[in-house]
Amino acid sequence: MKKSYKKVAVGGTFDKFHYGHKRLIDIAFDIGQYVVIGVTSNEFGGVKGRIEPCNVRMSNLRSLLEKKHQNYEIQQLNDPFGTTTTDETIDAIVVSEETEPTAFKINKIRKEKGMEPLDIVTIGMVLADDGIPISSTRIRKGEIDERGTIRVTK
Numbered sequence: 001m002k003k004s005y006k007k008v009a010v011g012g013t014f015d016k017f018h019y020g021h022k023r024l025i026d027i028a029f030d031i032g033q034y035v036v037i038g039v040t041s042n043e044f045g046g047v048k049g050r051i052e053p054c055n056v057r058m059s060n061l062r063s064l065l066e067k068k069h070q071n072y073e074i075q076q077l078n079d080p081f082g083t084t085t086t087d088e089t090i091d092a093i094v095v096s097e098e099t100e101p102t103a104f105k106i107n108k109i110r111k112e113k114g115m116e117p118l119d120i121v122t123i124g125m126v127l128a129d130d131g132i133p134i135s136s137t138r139i140r141k142g143e144i145d146e147r148g149t150i151r152v153t154k
Contacts, residue, residue, distance in 0.1 A: 005092040005119070008032030009084050011077055012099075013040045014061055015051040016136040018146035020096065020126040025065075027123055028094045035072040036090060037061065038082040050140065084118065085109045092119040 010028040014021055028035045039061065042054045051057070058074050065072060075082055084090055084106045095103045100122050107117040125133035128148030138144050142151055 003031060003033045005032045007034045007036065007087075007090045008092045008094060008121075009036045009038065009082065009090050009118070010094045011038030011040070011080075011082055013051060013136065014057050016139040016146065017057075017060060017064065018126075018134050018136065018139060019148060020134045023123060023126050024094055024096060027121065029069060029072075031092065031094070031121065033071060035069070036083065036087075037072060037074045038077040039074060040077045044078055044080075051136070081106055081109065085113070085115075088115055090118060091116070092121060094121045094123065096123055097125055 008028045008031060010024055012021060012024065025035075025037065028037075039054060039058050052060075054076055058076070061074055080102045084093060093103050093106065100120065103118065103120045103122075107120070110117055126148065128134045128138070128144045129150050130144075132138070134144060134146075134148040139146060142153075144150055
């Protein structure tokens with residue numbers, strides 16, 4: 001498969017790594033020759049509640065990727081945009097429906113700076129067995145596992 005883009009960005013908290021995260025990252029690698037993965041910092045990601053420390057989430061991600069890929073870098077995100085508003089070599093961004101508005105803001109900032117807009121690749125949310133999107137919050141609550149399987153409570 002020919003890679004459509006030279007450099008693709010993708011970002012997230014990547015806490016309780018699940019099938020939705022995997023799909024987002026897999027698509028970035030499918031379409032990009034090089035992938036920049038932004039992981040929210042402790043301060044920025046902390047607004048979501050109790051999450052693993054950033055260095056742990058980055059290390060977990062590196063462990064998952066190093067078996068399959070060499071063409072990537074992992075950066076810490078201290079804001080919603082990371083290097084997408086400064087790096088002119090990034091030509092696309094992969095987002096979920098939930099984070100698509102951020103991609104529009106990124107393109108607005110890029111345009112104001114005289115930069116080319118990013119192509120936005122939006123993927124649907126990955127649903128759990130109950131038809132509700134898989135999320136790290138649901139996994140933390142014990143409702144589902146990382147595959148979206150309902151946890152049976154007694």
